[in-house]
Amino acid sequence: MRFAFLLVSFFLSATFLLAEDTRLSQFQTGDDNRGFEGVGQLDIAGTGFCTGALITPQVVLTAAHCLFDKDSGTRIDHRTIRFLAGLRNGRAQSYRQVTRAVVAEGYDYSNATPTTRIRMDIALLELERPIRDTRVKPFLTDRLPMRGDNVGVVSYAHDRASAASIQEVCAVLGKQAGALVLSCEVDFGSSGAPIFQFQNGVAKIVSVVSAKAEMDGQGVSLGANLQQNLEGLASRLNAGEGQWKGQSGARSKTILSGQRSETGAKFIKP
Template identity: 30%
Template sequence: MVHNVESGGGGKGVSCIIRAAVLVVWFYIAGVYGGPVSGPAVSSDQQYIYSPRVVVSGDVFPWRAIGRINLAGRGYCTATLIARDVVLTAAHCLWNRDMGRWYPLQYLKFVVGMNGKNVQAVAGIKRMLVSRAFSAAVSQAAKPWLDVRSDWALLRLDKPLGDMLGSVSLATGMRPSVGMPVVHAGYRYDRQEVLTVQQRCVITGIYDRQRLLRSNCQSGYGDSGGPLLFRQEGRWYVLGLHSVRVGDSASLAVAARVYSEFWSGF
């Protein structure tokens, strides 16, 4: 099930996930890792060499399709154009913990193509779609994996920026595998006004019927909602979106198959 929020709604009818949003953000800040999910999983303990993050140009595709959701002067998260007027980000980014509600959509902006103070385009948000299943573990000892899988949000823009900048397709037909090379992109806290990427990281675990992906991509504040990208035959795809840091050297992403069926109809 999904939950719609129209522009100006300001968070009505979302009491079922108040604790969820707070706790998922806490998991991100604290870097809590609750252990492997119960049930079938595929993972690898192989040691990998980490590549450094590098700055990429906001003038070049696919990087120009990756921007920030600015949260009314209260911070930001990374987001990706997946259609001409739809962006993908993490649900926990959009919850105002201080006010106990969603950020009012009229105060949110999608800013793309950042290079310092310069930007290529800005759009407002008309509508938001999040999963009603978004919930979090109730204690540090519990396993947050099955809750993280619902940490996604789709935002409808008031301008079709994808017509100008392009959009990155969701990897709906791909079967992820351990060892698959991926690229992690985001506006991380240490370079907030430029997009940085980590190349040559890989998928290290697949969980919950391929709905959760673990990688050895190293993430930080600001990366939430950023894409886990895969390139095949010269084309880029969103394989998953970054939700939570796992310790110091790995990340969890919500796989594209989880939200791919919703974006075209909301």
Template identity: 40%
Template sequence: MRYLAAACLALLSLTPAATAQSRAVFDVMESRGDLLGWEAVGRLDLPNGFCTGALIGRDLVLTAAHCVFDPVTGAPYPARGMTFRAGYHHGSAITERRVDRWAVPERYSELAADGTSSSGSAVATDVALLRLAQPISSAEADPFRVHEMPAPGTRVSVVSYGRGREEVLSRQPDCEITRRYREDVLGFDCDVTFGSSGAPVFVREDNRLRILSVISSGNARGESYGPSLPALVSELRQRLNREDARPKVTTGARRITVGGGSREGIGARFIKP
């Protein structure tokens, strides 16, 4: 995990100019028609910015855990302060819902309270599951399924609302799993930027798209990282179904940031500039 921590620390040295020089090719969904099949991916609007999220159930949205913490104060956002806008496109959405409650892994909550920012466990548990106030119908958006971990070399794609493309959905269609780290952290050669936090990483199975991971962090070399999902998602589903699933605000809570508390750079620890 030392390599992973060093790679994530590179976030702090990445400037907007360096991002602009990226060679990544994106399919930008400029028209409403381009969103066909992607309606379940949406923009998660937060009190101080936005992330990307995706439906994995009629009332369940998957994103990154650090998205639900205020980047300045480190305090968890109240659920009702978040809105999921499915198929967001130039100011309008196919449908939108307020968030009713959310859950993150217990291990992530511990790291947030401790301020352990450079641990690989931060990336390994950087997942949040949000329950919407009302379900979204299948006529509006069809949820995606979560996929088990495939082997390195498997082709993947990332769909997100990135900086400079925050009003339209865009897809990087051609990247792959480069490495599997300890604690089931996956490395990708996908190029991510502000707004890509929580973006679904897709893999194709039997000609159907499944969510393999969510974007947690990235660096100046075009590398990105995300956690394995099945066990974490199962845990969070159970927590949301319990009476005590609502997040508890504590005075010691701090936001996890890879490499420190700076808001500069790209990847997992970012909100709208």
């Protein structure tokens, strides 16, 4: 793992906070994922996947690095990406192809400084048409949480690709160079997964999963700075940016539940 060397040893209360986390549990039934149907799997040309979440009926929030080829470092054709909202056991509540995509201003996939790359690791994807299914509701976004706050994460991963999983309570351990350091459990495929803070029963997205790292021998996750990047991204998308300017990409194909691909965005970062 590229970010395994990132040690964040100066958060003294980390061990205590980690002990209070709830376990990661997979959505087994429709009742389990009720209210989270707006979280979906991003099938990337049938070669891998990330996680994303609706923030409007036609816009998905995810990690910027999901739009880059892990070997060449070049942008992939975002038109080969399909958003599978509420995917569970091979069935999506709704699905749409991506038509436009913008990444955070200044994001550089090849940047050798991990925290700089992680802080800016945000992208917005516009879908071919809005999702009007009343069960698939977009999420509100909110400010960055503070150290000691509790958050939750809903994500897909390579070993649990058939349905999303939730960790309802994990801790904000602090910030490093603007990137959030969290005790949440993540793995390959979790890139772009929404990090939620729950306020009066309402789940609001406060960050997205960018990478995982190690702190005092414990696995931690790292979240992008949503507050710093989101407004500018939305303005650029509204201004008509994000059209694909490269060569036509291959036709997208969907990975069936339980299948595993050995290439693509699933194995770029978590």
